[in-house]
Amino acid sequence: MPDSASGSSSNQSRALTPAPAVSLAEYRNQGGFQAIERASASPGGGDSVLGEVRAARLRGRGGAGKLVADKWQAVRDAVAKRGGPPALVCNAYDADPRSLIAQTLLTRHPFLVIEGLALAAHAVGAREAYLYLRSSNREGYETMTSALTQARDAGVLPRLTVTLTGVDVGFMGGEESTMLQVLRGFRAMAAQRPPFPAQVGLNDLPTLVQNVETLAQVATVLRAGATAYLKTGSADTPGAKLITVIDASGKPTLVEATFGMTIADILAGAGASVTPATARAVVVGGPEGGALPPDAWSTPYDFAPLEDAGVIVGSGTIQVLPATTCMVKWASEQTEYLTKESCGKCIPCRTGTKRIATTLAGIISDVGNEGDLALLAEFADYVPDGSLCGFGWHATHGLKTAMRYFADDFKRHLAGQCPTGTCVPVRSHRYATKGVL
Numbered sequence: 001m002p003d004s005a006s007g008s009s010s011n012q013s014r015a016l017t018p019a020p021a022v023s024l025a026e027y028r029n030q031g032g033f034q035a036i037e038r039a040s041a042s043p044g045g046g047d048s049v050l051g052e053v054r055a056a057r058l059r060g061r062g063g064a065g066k067l068v069a070d071k072w073q074a075v076r077d078a079v080a081k082r083g084g085p086p087a088l089v090c091n092a093y094d095a096d097p098r099s100l101i102a103q104t105l106l107t108r109h110p111f112l113v114i115e116g117l118a119l120a121a122h123a124v125g126a127r128e129a130y131l132y133l134r135s136s137n138r139e140g141y142e143t144m145t146s147a148l149t150q151a152r153d154a155g156v157l158p159r160l161t162v163t164l165t166g167v168d169v170g171f172m173g174g175e176e177s178t179m180l181q182v183l184r185g186f187r188a189m190a191a192q193r194p195p196f197p198a199q200v201g202l203n204d205l206p207t208l209v210q211n212v213e214t215l216a217q218v219a220t221v222l223r224a225g226a227t228a229y230l231k232t233g234s235a236d237t238p239g240a241k242l243i244t245v246i247d248a249s250g251k252p253t254l255v256e257a258t259f260g261m262t263i264a265d266i267l268a269g270a271g272a273s274v275t276p277a278t279a280r281a282v283v284v285g286g287p288e289g290g291a292l293p294p295d296a297w298s299t300p301y302d303f304a305p306l307e308d309a310g311v312i313v314g315s316g317t318i319q320v321l322p323a324t325t326c327m328v329k330w331a332s333e334q335t336e337y338l339t340k341e342s343c344g345k346c347i348p349c350r351t352g353t354k355r356i357a358t359t360l361a362g363i364i365s366d367v368g369n370e371g372d373l374a375l376l377a378e379f380a381d382y383v384p385d386g387s388l389c390g391f392g393w394h395a396t397h398g399l400k401t402a403m404r405y406f407a408d409d410f411k412r413h414l415a416g417q418c419p420t421g422t423c424v425p426v427r428s429h430r431y432a433t434k435g436v437l
């Protein structure tokens with residue numbers, strides 16, 4: 001992987017992801033496709049692949065961090081119960097438009113993705129796969145089309161048909177049930193679960209939906225072996241994660257970090273020079289992530305510690321906020337963005353995010369009062385508790401972390417002063433100065 005930030009002494013060895021390879025010959029020279037050839041030749045169907053992935057304790061990289069083997073087993077159980085063959089959907093849609101993860105994997109590691117797809121399909125018995133990506137990712141589309149043709153001509157994918165589908169339906173396009181709705185030809189809205197895709201998905205068949213980075217890790221696990229893989233990353237999460245680091249000027253850099261590295265080490269590995277004097281906070285998890293102050297930058301990058309700190313792996317981005325950032329304004333802008341991206345299907349998310357946004361706008365505009373803090377705290381729980389999909393469940397991390405770590409910013413705004421002097425109290429200028437409020 002490019003610009004690797006892995007290799008901290010506390011988290012054993014470097015990530016095992018191979019160097020980029022965009023031609024079949026290059027990939028084969030690295031030992032590519034040996035894992036799928038071995039698996040295809042071994043008796044017992046996909047049992048050996050499933051067993052290796054379970055032994056490696058591989059967790060999904062799409063955000064939730066579920067054990068991949070459990071997901072595969074659920075699909076196999078559903079096939080045994082309801083019939084098959086199952087479908088396979090690879091989520092290569094960077095929901096967060098600032099993320100470089102999917103586009104980099106598709107353009108620099110196309111064969112690694114194809115081998116991961118083939119291994120997952122072999123493990124669950126899928127014959128049809130869909131590669132779902134952003135239509136704006138032209139280079140990824142063309143690179144994958146060429147790589148699939150090369151792989152097919154070389155007889156590497158004898159039993160798998162792969163269809164590329166490019167769409168651009170905003171942030172919600174990356175949500176699992178929304179993706180299946182789009183592939184079925186419906187509007188980009190989330191669907192009620194259960195039934196889960198593993199039970200009833202595309203064409204009413206059991207469907208395995210797997211993030212593109214997870215599939216690349218599947219190929220890495222099968223190539224290196226579970227024993228070697230377990231020596232990388234943290235005790236809870238073996239292996240590495242691609243992370244898009246966005247510095248204070250907005251410049252993104254993709255790094256690969258082994259799980260368990262601290263946020264500060266990852267930032268340093270990406271060349272983002274960050275001190276409390278130059279940065280107010282770092283946002284971990286993308287548009288639905290939360291903001292951490294300097295004394296939390298030593299948090300290990302791993303599912304449980306991030307959750308304890310109030311943030312998420314989410315879209316795999318870490319963004320540096322400049323020292324002049326007012327955190328009330330930041331929470332307001334983040335929530336405004338989410339109000340526009342919500343699919344609007346359920347009330348807690350649709351109206352809850354708007355209520356939060358307008359309340360924050362009021363505080364910024366010097367028309368807030370102490371009661372607003374209680375109202376925001378109530379909505380911060382009401383939205384995730386009542387929402388239908390992951391979008392709503394994570395929509396208030398920004399607000400919650402802003403209120404938890406930067407409570408003084410809210411107090412100062414309620415006292416009529418922006419803590420960094422950067423907010424423009426539009427309504428007070430327009431009305432209060434004329435004596436209306």
Ligand code: SF4
Nearest residue numbers: 344345346349389392
């Ligand atoms: S939580 Fe939000 S995005 Fe998800 S279904 Fe409800 S309205 Fe749509």
